[in-house]
Amino acid sequence: xxxxxxxxxxxxxxxxxxxxxxxxxxxxxxxxxxxxxxxxxxxxxxxxxxxxxxxxxxxxxxxxxxxxxxxxxxxxxxxxxxxxxxxxxxxxxxxxxxxxxxxxxxxxxxxxxxxxxxxxxxxxxxxxxxxxxxxxxxxxxxxxxxxxxxxxxxxxxxxxxxxxxxxxxxxxxxxxxxxxxxxxxxxxxxxxxxxxxxxxxxxxxxxxxxxxxxxxxxxxxxxxxxxxxxxxxxxxxxxxxxxxxxxxxxxxxxxxxxxxxxxxxxxxxxxxxxxxxxxxxxxxxxxxxxxxxxxxxxxxxxxx
Amino acid sequence: xxxxxxxxxxxxxxxxxxxxxxxxxxxxxxxxxxxxxxxxxxxxxxxxxxxxxxxxxxxxxxxxxxxxxxxxxxxxxxxxxxxxxxxxxxxxxxxxxxxxxxxxxxxxxxxxxxxxxxxxxxxxxxxxxxxxxxxxxxxxxxxxxxxxxxxxxxxxxxxxxxxxxxxxxxxxxxxxxxxxxxxxxxxxxxxxxxxxxxxxxxxxxxxxxxxxxxxxxxxxxxxxxxxxxxxxxxxxxxxxxxxxxxxxxxxxxxxxxxxxxxxxxxxxxxxxxxxxxxxxxxxxxxxxxxxxx
Numbered sequence: 397x398x399x400x401x402x403x404x405x406x407x408x409x410x411x412x413x414x415x416x417x418x419x420x421x422x423x424x425x426x427x428x429x430x431x432x433x434x435x436x437x438x439x440x441x442x443x444x445x446x447x448x449x450x451x452x453x454x455x456x457x458x459x460x461x462x463x464x465x466x467x468x469x470x471x472x473x474x475x476x477x478x479x480x481x482x483x484x485x486x487x488x489x490x491x492x493x494x495x496x497x498x499x500x501x502x503x504x505x506x507x508x509x510x511x512x513x514x515x516x517x518x519x520x521x522x523x524x525x526x527x528x529x530x531x532x533x534x535x536x537x538x539x540x541x542x543x544x545x546x547x548x549x550x551x552x553x554x555x556x557x558x559x560x561x562x563x564x565x566x567x568x569x570x571x572x573x574x575x576x577x578x579x580x581x582x583x584x585x586x587x588x589x590x591x592x593x594x595x596x597x598x599x600x601x602x603x604x605x606x607x608x609x610x611x612x613x614x615x616x617x618x619x620x621x622x623x624x625x626x627x628x629x630x631x632x633x634x635x636x637x638x639x640x641x642x643x644x645x646x647x648x649x650x651x652x653x654x655x656x657x658x659x660x661x662x663x664x665x666x667x668x669x670x671x672x673x674x675x676x677x678x679x680x681x682x683x684x685x686x687x688x689x690x691x692x693x694x695x696x697x698x699x700x
Numbered sequence: 701x702x703x704x705x706x707x708x709x710x711x712x713x714x715x716x717x718x719x720x721x722x723x724x725x726x727x728x729x730x731x732x733x734x735x736x737x738x739x740x741x742x743x744x745x746x747x748x749x750x751x752x753x754x755x756x757x758x759x760x761x762x763x764x765x766x767x768x769x770x771x772x773x774x775x776x777x778x779x780x781x782x783x784x785x786x787x788x789x790x791x792x793x794x795x796x797x798x799x800x801x802x803x804x805x806x807x808x809x810x811x812x813x814x815x816x817x818x819x820x821x822x823x824x825x826x827x828x829x830x831x832x833x834x835x836x837x838x839x840x841x842x843x844x845x846x847x848x849x850x851x852x853x854x855x856x857x858x859x860x861x862x863x864x865x866x867x868x869x870x871x872x873x874x875x876x877x878x879x880x881x882x883x884x885x886x887x888x889x890x891x892x893x894x895x896x897x898x899x900x901x902x903x904x905x906x907x908x909x910x911x912x913x914x915x916x917x918x919x920x921x922x923x924x925x926x927x928x929x930x931x932x933x934x935x936x937x938x939x940x941x942x943x944x945x946x947x948x949x950x951x952x953x954x955x956x957x958x959x960x961x962x963x964x965x966x967x968x969x970x971x972x973x974x975x976x977x978x979x980x981x982x983x984x985x986x987x988x989x990x991x992x993x
Contacts, residue, residue, distance in 0.1 A: 418901045423898065428802075434792045435809045438866070441824035444835055448827060461835040489718040501943055517720040520713035523706050541980050545927050545949050546972040549965055550734035550958045558726075570727040573720050593706040624767045632817035634931035639957065650817045656934035657823060659850070673823050680815035684926055688808060695814075696878055697781060697872070 442677075447668035449473070456666040468667065475670040480656070490658070492672045493510060494673060495649035499631055502567050506630030507623050510570035514616065518581035519607055523593070533582075540575045544636055555640055562643040571688065577622055580697060584618050612622070621694030624687050628680045649676040732973065739966040757967035766943065767951065767968070774947040777861060778885040778925035784865040786914065787920055789872030794902065796873075797880040807877070814870035818863075819931030826936060849937065853944025856937045860945050863936065865930045871924075872917050879913035880906070919983045926975070948972060 443478065444463075447457055451466035480489030520526075521533050544551060551560075551570065560566035595605040637648045647655075653676050656669050684691050739757050741750040758981035761767050796806050811820070812972060819831050831837045831848040849855040888926050931940060939946035939954060946954070952972065956965030 405939070427798050427851060430791060430795045434795075435806065436787070438810060438869075441866075443827055445824055456833055459832050459838055461833065461838060466882050488725035516716040519937050520716040524713035526710045526713045529713070532721060535724060535729075536720055537723050538974045541977045542728045542732050542973065543976065545930065545952070546969045546976060547728075547731040547735050548952060548969065549962060550738070552957075553734070554731055556728060556871050569723065573723040573728065590706065597706070603709065603712060606707075617931055621884045625859070625869075628815050632815075632819075632931075634934070636815065636952070638934070641795060650819050650931070653823060654819045657826065657935065659938070666827075669823075670827065672866050673827075674992070677820050677824075680817070681812050684812050684815040685808060688811070691814075692811075692874055692878075695874055 398557055442674075445670045445673050449667060449674055451667055453665050454666045456661065456670075471597060471668045472671045476668045476675065480652075480668070489654050490647045491643045492649065492652075492675050494645065495647050495652045495672075496675060496679070498564075498646055499648045499650065499676075501564065502633065502637075503627050503630035505564075505568045506571055506622075506633075507626035508578050509568060510574040511613050511619055512570055514574050514577035515612075515619075516520075518578050519584055519611060521578075522582055522585040522602065523606075536573070536575050536578050538575075539573055544571075548635075548639065552639055561640045562646060564646065567633070567637055567646070567648075571633070574626075577626070580618065580622065581615065584615060586616060617690075618691070618697075619683050620678075620687075621690045621697065623694075624683055624691045626696040627683055631680045712868065733965050735969045735973070739961060739970045740962050741992055742988075750919050757963050758971070761859050761964060761967045761971065764964075766946075767948075770948050770951040772855070772948050773945065774776065774949075775807065775942075776862075777857065777947055780861045781864045781925040781929070782918055782921035784837045785872055786917060788865070789869045789917075790876050790910075790914075792869070793876035793880055794879060794906070795908065796883075810873055811870045813867055814865055814874075817931060818867055819930055819935040821867040822860070822863045822932040822935040824867065825859060830860050832967050851941055853941055856941060860929070860936055863927060864932050868921060872921065875913055876910065876916055879910050883909050890904040916983070919979060923976070923979050923983075926979075948975075 444461065447462050447465055449472055450469035451462050452468045452472075454591050455462060455466065476492045478491050478493060480491045487525070508515055517532075517536060521529060553563050555570070559567070592610055593606060596610060601609065632650060633648065634650055634654075637651045641647060649672070653669070656672060657664060723980065729847070738751060739748075740754060742753045742757065743750050776842045792810060796803050796810065816824070827835070828834045829849060831841055831850070837849075846852075847855060848858045858873070885908075887905060888901065889940050891905050896904070926947075927949060929947070933945055933947060933950050934953075937945045937952045948968065952965055952968045955961045955968065
């Protein structure tokens with residue numbers, strides 16, 4: 397007690413210490429200030445969109461940008477979900493419910509497909525010796541350098557020849573090859589000790605049995621982390637669906653939203669567009685926030 | 701650690717690799733080969749014959765003023781996006797790394813934009829900057845600053861840069877934070893005991909230690925700005941007004957898909973392929989070095 401008192405008096409008497417305390421406090425406020433500013437800049441567009449999606453179309457069309465919720469939330473979301481907005485204004489509207497379903501199916505199939513295909517190839521490369529092993533591995537690796545954007549027309553031609561345009565298979569199959577996932581699984585498989593496989597062999601387990609009973613369970617966290625990243629990748633596909641889908645029944649929500657906006661006329665049905673935007677970004681954002689740890693792990697490991 | 705190959709058998713591994721090899725063969729290598737091949741050919745006026753013209757298509761593309769303009773737009777766009785996204789992320793990561801109350805919450809609130817698709821990021825910023833319905837767009841016009849990104853090329857470019865960078869900050873933030881957290885505390889404490897002020901400590905110790913991360917992120921951001929921002933431009937400006945926001949990728953799309961000019965589009969594709977290969981090579985050289993680091 398007395399010691400503390402002395403210490404406090406000492407501190408008060410020492411102007412240098414007091415100044416340093418004040419500086420620390422100021423630094424702390426600066427830190428919070430900068431971070432809060434960042435959070436606000438990140439959240440502002442979402443806030444405006446969320447609030448806008450609860451007002452009627454005329455309020456937004458007149459340009460009275462609302463900063464607080466209005467009373468039309470339910471009808472806007474119902475209209476967007478089941479009709480893609482008011483049918484009178486937009487004859488080509490696709491219901492957001494259908495687009496969300498298409499995006500969900502596409503993203504899940506892409507993520508699952510990429511993981512299965514990459515697990516199998518990485519397993520073959522690491523645990524077997526066969527002619528052409530490294531050549532095949534490099535072949536997969538090189539696909540990193542051939543994004544869709546640099547081979548648009550000939551890839552589209554292949555899709556036409558195979559009758560894959562306007563199909564769900566066409567949305568998924570051409571993008572399920574994955575060099576990054578294969579590299580990640582290869583890297584991980586190399587850390588599995590030889591003894592595990594030797595023991596499995598002594599127990600009479602073949603390669604498929606070993607894959608199923610040992611390798612797959614060991615890979616669980618890697619698979620989960622990768623799934624989060626790949627699901628978001630799949631959900632956010634843009635150029636590919638834009639190219640090969642003309643059938644509105646297969647429209648995905650990211651492309652569909654951008655089509656609703658057209659050239660950005662003030663007469664657009666902005667409240668329905670805002671509701672659709674919220675619906676479009678909610679699933680992937682929820683995945684990131686709820687699975688934050690796996691997401692960070694997946695992100696930092698696939699890039700190394 | 702593993703030393704040797706374990707299982708024998710030649711057929712099984714090939715079967716395991718078949719799905720991936722089939723897809724890469726059919727949807728990657730075959731079309732890429734087609735792009736290279738047709739970049740060397742030219743159709744006659746009636747579309748009946750295709751003649752081998754060597755590198756003529758390339759010479760034509762490189763001499764084309766609209767292509768040069770697109771290349772210039774791409775350079776301005778990619779560099780601005782990278783610089784903006786990297787510096788904002790570094791500033792935020794340094795703050796979030798300081799042991800303060802609520803830093804976990806801040807992290808969650810700063811990483812979610814990663815999940816937003818580029819095209820949706822564009823739409824969200826449109827809601828802010830639209831001249832008639834946007835909060836900021838209207839405020840600018842009310843303040844006698846003529847703002848309409850649909851008419852003014854510079855403003856359109858600014859808007860696509862902001863929307864693209866906004867989405868990328870989260871990604872950079874995660875990597876900078878991981879980089880900062882791997883710096884040994886002892887190094888920082890030693891500097892602090894030596895009396896180095898925070899700002900000086902940052903530039904002389906933290907920043908150099910972060911340079912591998914920064915360089916890695918720079919290449920990733922440039923690749924992102926080159927290839928993944930198609931959605932931003934398509935949703936927001938469609939390359940306009942008057943081609944002011946037409947990047948190289950957007951031009952390939954317009955020439956190939958909308959104008960069906962196949963020879964020119966193929967030559968542009970091959971040039972882009974060379975750019976990706978160069979960028980990927982830089983990225984991997986760097987990663988190799990980081991392993992030794």
